[in-house]
Structure formats: C-alpha cells, structure tokens
Amino acid sequence: MRVRPPLPLAACLLAVVAALSACGSAAEPGGDTSGVPAPTGPTRPGVLPTRSDLVGAQVVQWRDWRSVDDRTIEVTVTAGPADCYGAEPEVTESETAVRVRIRVGLLPEAADKDCPAIAKESVVPVRLTSALGDRKVEPLS
Template identity: 90%
Template sequence: MVAALSACGSAAEPGSDTSGVRAPTGPTRPDALPTRSGLIDAQVVQWRDWRSVDDRTLEVTVTAGPADCYGAEPEVTESETAVRIRIRVGLLPEAAGKECLAIAKESVVPVQLTSALGNRKVEPLS
C-alpha cells in the first residue's frame, strides 16, 4: 500500500555555497488526510499519538502516503470510560490511475466524537 523511500545525498563540499538552501525552522504540522468512505484497498494502520482539538474533535497521528492520493476512514466506538479508534488508510477513488509518490509521511486524521471527550481514555479499537 504505502512504501517508504529513502534518499541518499552527499554532504556539501567544503567551501561550497549553500546559502540558497535553508533548513526548516520550527515544528511543521503534518498534513491532514481527507476522511471518507469508499477508499481503494483500505488497510488498518496503527496510530501512534493523538491530540484534542476541541471537546469533540481529536487528531490522530498515522503514517500514510501523501494527502493528495490517500485518505482515511476512522471508526470510533465510545463508552462512558473510553474512546476507541481504528483508522483505515487507502487510495482516494479520484487518485486511481494517478501517479502517486511512494513515500510514507506523518499525517493526522481528524476524528469526530458524538460526546465531549472529558476524562475518557483514548485507545486503539481492536
């Protein structure tokens, strides 16, 4: 589904001019994957982290392909004590036949809750 590629590069030669190249400053926010059903070849992916955006919205961090080709389908079950989340990632139907980069990126998936999170635990849905 999503393959990781690594790039090899060489260090700058001593005395070479690298003034036109700047490293990113500060943390960058991962792209948000579009959420929808009907994804092609959707697979369950492990999510690593989450953060609360507001009382009823979470952002779950996953590794996936670029957001212009891949989307996510979150599945959520809620109880009084826990919110359980499963994320499927797959190719967007409109990206079928399109040339998509085979890179793995950190992305976020917005997840809507039916009730405020409150003090409930957030954990994977198995």
C-alpha cells in the same frame, strides 16, 4: 627545481578538514552556511481527508493523538500523500474510553494516477459523539 616527496594521505585529509572548518568559522555563530534556509519551526503533519469510499483501504496502526476541541481529536498515522490517500476512522465510545481504528486507502480519483510511494506523517481528524472529557483514547482492536 626541487621535488617534494608526496605527503601522507592522513596529512592531506587533515589539511582539507582544517580548510573547510576555517570556511565555516567566518559565518555568524549558529548561522547556516549551506545556502539553504533552515526550517523556522516544527513542521505540522498533513491532514488526510476522511472518506468512506477509499480504494483498497487497510487498517493502519496509529501512534499518537491530540485533542483539537472538546469533540474532535487528531490521530497521527503514517500514510501516503494526502492528494492520493485518505482515511476512514472507526470510533466506539463508552463512558470511560474512546476507541479508534483507522483505515487508509487510495482516494477514488487517485486510483488511476501515479501516486508516489512515500511514507509521510499525517493526521486524521476524528469527530466524537460526545465531549472527550477525561476519557482514555486507545486503539480499537
């Protein structure tokens, strides 16, 4: 019986990479080979309930907004899950601008339960007194 000398580590790794690459090339081009279906489209952030009775509410910075209709905008914030957390928007309106401040806190019914400490992108619906029109939307300081 002939004994082969051990292959260098780099050659072994190269062989493993080549074998794994060959496995992936048998799949459809652009197909998913992980067995987990890929998302079919962009995921929409969850909607935080708006309430005025939040526990421990604190001001959070919002980073984006979009118009829903002529009197409603949605402001994007980072907060916990909507089954534990809610938002309280504060709005001041003028002829030229809509200024928005968002407070996020625990829902009263979730104050005694274990809420996961995860940050999620969420939206907060904000109802305006008058149509947005061409007014600027900016943070209320």
